[in-house]
Amino acid sequence: MRVVVSGGGTGGHIYPALSLIKEIKRNHENAEILYIGTERGLEADIVPRENIPFETIHISGFKRKLSIENIKTITRFLTGTKRAKKLIQNFKPDVVIGTGGYVCGPVVYAAAKLSIPTVIHEQNSVPGLTNKFLSRYVDRVAVCFEEAKEFFPKEKVIFTGNPRASDVLDIDKEAGRNSLNLDATKKTVLIVGGSRGARPINDAFLSVIGEWSKKNYQVVYVTGSVHYDTVMGKVNEVEQSKNVIIRPFIHNMPDVLGAIDLIVARAGATTLAEITALGLPSILIPSPYVTNNHQEKNANALKVNGAAIVRKEQEMSGEVLLNDIDQIFSVQGKWNEMNRAALELGVPHAARNVFQVLVDVSR
Numbered sequence: 441m442r443v444v445v446s447g448g449g450t451g452g453h454i455y456p457a458l459s460l461i462k463e464i465k466r467n468h469e470n471a472e473i474l475y476i477g478t479e480r481g482l483e484a485d486i487v488p489r490e491n492i493p494f495e496t497i498h499i500s501g502f503k504r505k506l507s508i509e510n511i512k513t514i515t516r517f518l519t520g521t522k523r524a525k526k527l528i529q530n531f532k533p534d535v536v537i538g539t540g541g542y543v544c545g546p547v548v549y550a551a552a553k554l555s556i557p558t559v560i561h562e563q564n565s566v567p568g569l570t571n572k573f574l575s576r577y578v579d580r581v582a583v584c585f586e587e588a589k590e591f592f593p594k595e596k597v598i599f600t601g602n603p604r605a606s607d608v609l610d611i612d613k614e615a616g617r618n619s620l621n622l623d624a625t626k627k628t629v630l631i632v633g634g635s636r637g638a639r640p641i642n643d644a645f646l647s648v649i650g651e652w653s654k655k656n657y658q659v660v661y662v663t664g665s666v667h668y669d670t671v672m673g674k675v676n677e678v679e680q681s682k683n684v685i686i687r688p689f690i691h692n693m694p695d696v697l698g699a700i701d702l703i704v705a706r707a708g709a710t711t712l713a714e715i716t717a718l719g720l721p722s723i724l725i726p727s728p729y730v731t732n733n734h735q736e737k738n739a740n741a742l743k744v745n746g747a748a749i750v751r752k753e754q755e756m757s758g759e760v761l762l763n764d765i766d767q768i769f770s771v772q773g774k775w776n777e778m779n780r781a782a783l784e785l786g787v788p789h790a791a792r793n794v795f796q797v798l799v800d801v802s803r
């Protein structure tokens with residue numbers, strides 16, 4: 441089986457692609473994969489680490505308002521499509537799948553124009569522009585929220601879940617714990633602002649920096665690579681006690697997720713797929729800076745079920761976070777209830793489901 445995979449920009453589009461690649465290799469040991477991304481997205485760092493053949497095209501996103509930038513974007517789309525066509529013609533895939541981000545536009549479009557079977561995977565409850573555009577040309581649209589179905593042609597859309605959900609079930613908790621020197625006798629809270637970090641969450645964390653070390657749980661705090669130096673400049677050694685572990689980015693996230701008891705996070709769809717697969721209780725602070733406020737909609741799906749506490753960015757503060765964490769750990773039965781509710785929403789076989797869609801279209 442020969443598969444071109446494309447997805448980029450942020451981790452939420454890249455990790456599902458990598459989990460799917462693992463599933464393809466599990467089923468077809470000799471499968472050949474080509475990943476097409478951009479040189480500027482996180483994929484340029486993450487994908488080569490996994491020893492997956494990686495090629496790039498140059499592309500940028502459309503602005504929603506009319507602008508000169510959009511003319512440049514159209515030109516880049518056309519040159520991107522031309523380059524993608526060449527890469528695809530050389531590689532000769534059986535199927536091409538896009539997992540989101542601007543880069544998928546020219547890659548999946550080029551494949552469809554070359555009459556190669558195509559699939560897109562939409563992680564969110566509300567799709568982005570690229571996937572809406574591509575849905576006209578592809579053979580199948582795989583979605584992770586029932587709510588997303590209405591945005592796509594009925595005859596193409598299929599609920600699969602997010603392949604990353606399957607990947608986080610195949611983990612080594614002990615390795616996750618050891619990689620961060622965690623104390624196995626204590627509960628652990630992970631605080632993370634999505635794959636690129638989030639300044640408002642950093643600010644909330646720092647505003648109560650002296651409090652974390654007084655708690656009977658430990659905190660793993662991920663700043664996001666670009667924010668790391670600024671955060672570390674504001675934290676002294678005492679505050680960085682054994683109780684608080686600060687990292688710019690975590691590359692072994694599945695193992696780490698297996699080693700923690702509670703997560704404070706943005707509401708990116710891939711993160712939500714991971715935490716529902718594992719049944720991790722969560723405090724979610726949806727990013728208000730995303731298309732159609734889709735993170736709030738993602739988060740509400742968990743809130744309604746009792747799996748998460750959701751805090752709007754403007755009502756979130758260090759004190760609010762400390763208080764929410766205390767509630768989840770100390771109110772009798774609360775953690776267990778949230779754990780059960782989260783598990784109910786998990787789609788553990790998602791990788792198998794998406795793989796099956798690839799097999800079906802490439803027949």
Ligand SMILES: CC(=O)N[C@H]1[C@@H](OP(=O)(O)OP(=O)(O)OC[C@H]2O[C@@H](n3ccc(=O)[nH]c3=O)[C@H](O)[C@@H]2O)O[C@H](CO)[C@@H](O)[C@@H]1O
Pocket residue numbers: 450451452453455540563564604632633634635636662688689690691692693694706707708709710711712714727729730734735
């Ligand atoms: C600002 C923005 O546009 N965000 C979007 C982006 O978010 P973002 O890339 O932040 O997406 P998610 O939160 O969904 O996924 C992040 C992924 O990165 C991993 N991770 C994160 C931090 C870290 O240190 N190590 C690590 O491995 C997580 O485990 C997860 O697999 O894609 C998501 C999925 O389409 C969307 O729902 C988000 O709205």
